[in-house]
Amino acid sequence: MKTLYLLRHAKSSWSFDDLNDQERPLNDRGRDDAPRMGQALAKRGIRPDVLVSSSAVRALSTAVLVARELGFAHEKITVDPAIYRADADALLAIIRALPDAAESALLVGHNPTITDTANAFSPSSFNELPTAAVVCLRFSTDSWEEVARANAEFYFYDYPKNVS
Numbered sequence: 001m002k003t004l005y006l007l008r009h010a011k012s013s014w015s016f017d018d019l020n021d022q023e024r025p026l027n028d029r030g031r032d033d034a035p036r037m038g039q040a041l042a043k044r045g046i047r048p049d050v051l052v053s054s055s056a057v058r059a060l061s062t063a064v065l066v067a068r069e070l071g072f073a074h075e076k077i078t079v080d081p082a083i084y085r086a087d088a089d090a091l092l093a094i095i096r097a098l099p100d101a102a103e104s105a106l107l108v109g110h111n112p113t114i115t116d117t118a119n120a121f122s123p124s125s126f127n128e129l130p131t132a133a134v135v136c137l138r139f140s141t142d143s144w145e146e147v148a149r150a151n152a153e154f155y156f157y158d159y160p161k162n163v164s
Contacts, residue, residue: 002139002147003104003155004095004121005041005048007066008114010034010132010160012058022056022084033132033160034062038069040163041134044156046070049102052094054083054109062132063108083109088116098144105144121152133159 010030016023026034051072053063064074080094091113098105107114115126118135129135136155139147 001103002141002144003048004137004139004147005046005104005106005134006114006118006129006137007037007062007106007108007134008111008129008131009054009056009059009062009108010037010065012131025057026061030058030062030131031065034065035069036160036163037132037134037158038066040158041066042069042071046104046106048072048104048106050078050098050104051076051106052078052080052083052098052108055079055081056084056110059083059108059110063106066106066108083107083113086113088113088120091117092120092147095147096145100143100145102144121147121149122154123152124154124157126157130159130161133157 010033011027012024013027047070051067053060063077067074115129118126121137135157138153138155140151
């Protein structure tokens with residue numbers, strides 16, 4: 001069994017006109033929501049074996065804040081620049097390349113890719129995941145290479161306004 005957590009980065013700031021898109025930081029709400037979602041995951045007893053993040057500042061900041069709440073060492077976060085521009089097919093390739101020794105993985109990325117990937121696997125349908133939302137899917141396989149909609153099971157969906 002493999003368990004995948006797809007997390008959209010928390011709310012980012014548009015206040016800095018001189019920054020390019022990859023450099024945009026989290027805004028106040030994002031800095032509040034990311035740890036809140038980490039706490040919600042921790043309450044579920046979640047400790048991913050691997051945590052992989054986009055290289056964008058807002059995604060990596062989200063990953064670090066969530067990791068802190070999960071007791072996952074931030075220096076063990078894998079930064080994959082390909083996630084930043086990935087579409088659902090490219091993200092699927094990244095997922096399928098995860099090490100089989102990892103039973104669970106948390107990926108932090110961007111919309112529309114996170115929503116598209118969740119929809120590609122899940123029998124549930126999502127219009128657009130809000131910022132800092134997480135979808136958990138479980139796969140009846142021992143190999144990340146074999147994850148597919150056919151062996152996927154929707155486990156849960158959560159988002160900041162749903163947790164206190």
